[in-house]
């Protein structure tokens with residue numbers, strides 16, 4: 001297990017999943033790929049299939065319909081897979097706590113490794129979150 | 142007759158934005174039917190808004206859509222003001238206009254980048270998003286946030302623009318114009334793009350009327366409608382600017398409308414920053430009287446419409462939100478049918494939906510075996526561009 | 537046509553169906569009509585007057601359910617809102633979605649969020665709510681109550 005994790009940290013490939021977000025978190029995540037921030041320099045790559053992913057980025061407040069899809073995707077992820085909750089929505093649903101369509105927060109559905117709060121978190125914060133994730137997992141090896 | 146194949150698209154795709162689920166029915170290469178299932182993003186905002194006070198609702202409304210985080214509060218505050226009805230101070234109007242136009246530029250740049258990405262022009266993607274950062278900087282200087290600006294409140298704005306910030310913002314706006322001009326020329330003069338996008342996904346004038354299509358989607362089909370001109374609000378009637386209308390209704394024209402609109406927006410922003418009047422920024426409204434109010438404004442994608450009903454308490458009884466994509470999305474029915482699968486990606490993206498579920502696509506044969514996955518479909522679109530380039534001798 | 541001409545033509549043509557007309561401001565008019573006449577008046581505004589359909593909004597106001605159909609005549613900047621009042625116990629109204637494409641989705645939305653039946657709707661499937669949402673529970677009704685026992689409303693920030 002730890003060998004797999006170690007290998008994963010060198011160049012984490014991420015898959016991005018929106019579960020009923022307002023888009024901002026998703027766009028700020030994408031922004032990390034564009035010239036000003038360019039997180040790809042560090043070997044992080046956004047991939048198109050969950051089967052290729054080492055890290056799952058989740059944004060949004062987990063609405064009833066997308067939760068079902070998320071569970072199905074979580075079954076398919078090759079483990080170990082790290083989960084990052086981006087934004088207040090994914091952290092605790094924030095302003096959507098009382099919505100009839102967002103019944104449970106993300107961390108009661110799948111285990112979350114790192115929370116990046118903010119509404120939306122700036123790209124700098126997302127990069128800092130990625131660094132913390134690597135440090136945290138690296139220290140357990 | 143050729144066999145029919147069903148292609149499910151979505152709901153997840155790695156590129157960005159919300160999940161959505163399309164079903165394309167194809168015969169060979171040609172799309173004959175399309176259906177969509179939404180609801181992956183429904184958060185019950187209209188109900189939530191009824192639980193909040195008029196002032197607090199603005200923050201929920203802002204979070205309907207990250208790219209339209211000005212348009213929704215703008216329409217909402219206008220709806221609340223229409224209950225009275227009342228006018229906001231002139232300085233507040235100017236500030237609202239500046240933020241709204243800044244949002245239009247960044248939203249159109251975002252679209253341009255993604256559209257470029259879909260047809261295999263990743264350079265356009267990177268350039269457009271790099272430019273977008275400059276506009277986000279301007280908005281950050283003015284409002285303190287890159288997105289979700291929290292500038293609006295019923296009766297005015299929350300935050301004033303400092304005189305010292307204005308020259309910095311003007312300089313930033315001027316600095317992006319030459320690059321924008323280069324992008325414009327690159328798109329308008331490129332023979333490959335002409336061949337790839339002209340005549341693709343055409344929506345006729347009559348279809349635009351029947352579907353009540355909005356914004357750039359309908360203006361590309363010759364419908365000369367813009368809420369900013371038709372029922373003026375904010376500071377739009379104070380200056381000269383042009384409404385961009387084209388006639389062909391294809392993907393190319395939709396791109397042209399958006400690109401040219403960015404220049405108009407920059408013009409409006411510059412005018413407002415240069416001529417910002419003095420005075421109050423907030424009318425300090427206390428109680429909202431019983432009654433109904435409607436506010437509609439021109440968002441980057443078309444008209445955003447809010448309806449508020451008040452019973453004299455401090456909460457709305459009913460708050461209806463209609464975003465432009467709600468009207469634009471069903472136009473797929475008119476535009477995608479009869480086109481090839483490799484064009485479906487860009488046509489679906491051309492109305493600038495609040496999501497682009499064009500990458501998580503799986504093509505199944507009638508027995509349910511997986512033939513292509515999502516990447517392949519974008520790949521298909523890119524290969525077509527490559528093929529065209531080769532045929533035309535462009536590199 | 538000017539604003540006055542449009543309104544005059546409209547009121548004289550449908551005077552039997554119009555229950556009330558509230559001229560709120562230069563650009564806003566609220567017209568209460570009988571539910572039976574919605575098909576005639578709606579299509580007339582859309583096809584003959586050339587109004588653009590904005591949206592419809594349903595509100596639960598016991599003992600009625602109220603639907604407002606918003607149309608805008610852009611040349612004269614006039615927003616006409618047609619108001620119909622339905623019985624809350626059994627809200628039924630003719631579907632405009634058959635004739636006007638633009639109405640299709642909003643009627644689907646209203647029927648699932650408010651429980652209004654649109655007779656003759658070409659495609660009355662669910663639009664927004666999840667497939668496991670129970671039948672007969674309408675979130676935008678005033679008496680909506682939480683039905684999901686697993687829901688957790690405790691954690692804010």
Ligand code: SF4
Nearest residue numbers: 022025087088089119
């Ligand atoms: S945390 Fe904020 S910015 Fe992110 S998806 Fe939620 S509402 Fe949008």
